[in-house]
Each structure stands twice: as structure tokens, then as C-alpha cells.
Amino acid sequence: MNPSELRASIPVFDDVRYMNTGASGPSPRPVVESAQEMLARHEYDAASEAGPYPFAFDFYEEVRETVADFLGAAETEIALTQSTADGITRVAGAFDWEAGDVVVRTDLEHPAGVLPWSRLERRGCEVRVVPTEEGRIDREAYREAVEDAKLVCFSALTWNYGTYLPVSELVEEAHDAGAFVLVDAVQVPGHSPLDVTDWGADAVAAAGHKWLLGTWGGGFLYVAESAANDLEPTDVSYRSVEDPSTDEYELKTGAPRFEVGTTNLAPYAALQTAMETMESVGLEAVESHLLGLADRLTDAVPNDKLLSPEEPESGLVTVRVDDPEATVQTLKDDYGIVVRPIPSLDGSVRTSLHAINTETDVDRLVEALEETGW
Secondary structure (H helix, E strand, C coil): CCCCHHHHHHHHHHEEEEEEECCCCCCHHHHHHHHHHHHHHHHHHHHHCCHHHHHHHHHHHHHHHHHHHHHHHCCEEEEEEEHHHHHHHHCCCCCCCCCCCCEEEEECCCCCCHEEEEEEEHCEEEEECCECCCCCECCCCCCCHCCCCCCCEEEEEEECCCCCCCCHHHHHHHHCCCCEEECCCCCCCCCCCHHHHHHHHCCEEEECCCCCCCCCCCEEEEEEEEHHHHCCCCCCCCCCCCCCCCCCEEECCCCCHHHCCCCCHHHHHHHHHHHHHHHHHHHHHHHHHHHHHHHHHHHHHCCHEEECCCCCCCCEEEECCCCCHHHHHHHHHCEEEEEEECCCCEEEEEECCCCCCHHHHHHHHHHHHHHHHC
16 A cells, blocks of 8 residues: 555545644554444354454454554553553552652653653652653753652653654663663654664554554553563453452563553554554555655745754654744634644644645645744
């Protein structure tokens, strides 16, 4: 499949020029159809065949294998979650926190990577926030912050500036200090090629509803084999233990110990199809396409209006405008263009350029911004 064929399979482009994949990707028809078919199979057929629970457990195994292959991980290193925030929260709850324990994050994080640690502050933990400038982390401040940290959490690809942090280097420095490292990678899968083990992180949380173009509810959590069995999740249910019928439960080996309860199969069917679809396009081709579009946009944006790098690192390009909310509404109402404001950056609007976008999309956006006076 090529990018134009992928775009043609997405109904939203019948109505608008959608450039907000960094928030939520519009799903292709085959992805939604997979979800619908799985829902029907589970609700209509499974009860008279293997039974809804055996059917579901077999399917969870199948999906874990798909995700593991996509990420370059082992199947036992994958847990199925509902979202990135869900994965981060599950990891946060797996530690025996004590007053005085230190958590480190950056000032670039999405609320998903902020709120779990804010809650720990109420229990007497210390949260250190490493400063950044224009999407670049202060490396010296980071090294000082992680010296006695218990856990470090940061984004691989920043949601506000569209910059990549030096993940492997940050992981190594945190590990040297004895800290556990959790990476928020939600902006990467489907955007760029990814072998999650290259980073060396202890855990990586992500989801399929952004650049993978999956549906909501299909999240996934990688936990390295070397780390998973030392963690004890707060939430324990029949899916997280070896034998739920025994009085003394034993947590499953590896990341599946983070799975709990009865969850809908449809988002995971969509996730499978989404991963297969993006692989059919080719992640290298996707990245090359979107970086070309991002270059086209940054070349057209006046330097004083550009908040993201002049040489784009991703399909996320943020620009400065006088009134973000009004600009976003005008772009949609008058030009049929969908982008979003970034509340963490005052006076900004972010464009997400993916393989499903075109040069015409970019040119129309530039014209619209010029006509609205930025």
C-alpha cells in the first residue's frame, strides 16, 4: 500500500484536511471493520463455540505476539492496556513508594506523564522537573536530578515541539544512577521505525490511536524481561495471575502481570490491522513522506512564527499565532483544516503531518494561516 491508497481508505478526508494525528489518528475503513468484525465474533459466535473467555484469552495472546513483533520485543514483555496513560499509571502503581523517594520528569511531558507523579507528591515523594528549552533537555540538570532517583519518566518524541529526546543516552545515565526508566513513546509507533529494545528502557508505554491510525482503547506496555518480575502491580485480577483459583496467587511472568479484567477485544483487533497496515506502507516510507511535508511547512513559516525546529525531526510542527483557539476554529470552519492548539505553549497551534497528508494539504494550511494573519 502507498500513502495515497492509505489516504483514500480514510473517510474523514471526504470532509476535511485532517492534520491532527498527534492527538488522534483517523482510522482507515479496514481498521474499523476489523474492530466491528471482532465484536460480532465475540458476541455472536464465541458463546456457542470455545466460549467468550477462552476465545478472548487466545486472542490476547495473538495480539501480544503482533505487538511484540512490531516493537522488536518478546511476547512476555508486552501487556495490553487501554492507553498510554493507562500504561504509565500501571507502572507507577507497581512500586513500593515511600516518603522521600524521588521521581524525575521533564517540563515537556503530556499530562499522562505528569499526573501520576503529582499524586505521589501527596504521599511525600519528591518530583523533580528537568527544564528544557525549545524542546531540548538540559543534560547537566538531568544528570543532577537523576542521581538518587527511584524512577525517571520522559517522552521519546515531544508532543509540543516535535523534537526527539536522546532516549538511549538518557536511559543510560538514569541506569548508571540506579533509576528505573519509563518512556512515553505514544508519538513514535506508526510515525517512525521502532525497535523498542534499542532504547534500553525498563518500560515503554504507547497506544495505537495516533500515528498507527487505530481506534481508541488499544494501548500497549513494554516491560523489559529484566525488570518486569521485580514489579508488583497495584491492580491484580484473573488476567494478571498464573492461577486465579488458588488462595495464594502468583503473578504471571513478565509484562502480562500488568493486565487486568475483562476488556473489549475490538480495539485490539483494530490495533492488529493498524500495525499490519502501517507495515504494508513501510515505516521508512512513512517517515520519509512526513518529514518531506514537515520540511515544506517549516520552509514556508516565518522564523519568528516557528516554535518547532527549522529542520524538522518529526511530523509535529508547532507555530506561533495570536489567538490559538480562534485560529483553530477558523481553520476548521472556513478552510476545512483540522489542527489543534497546544495549551502548554502559550500562543501556539500544532500541525501533525503523516503519510496520509499531501503537499496540497500543507500549501492550503500555509495559505489559510497567511490569510487569517497568524
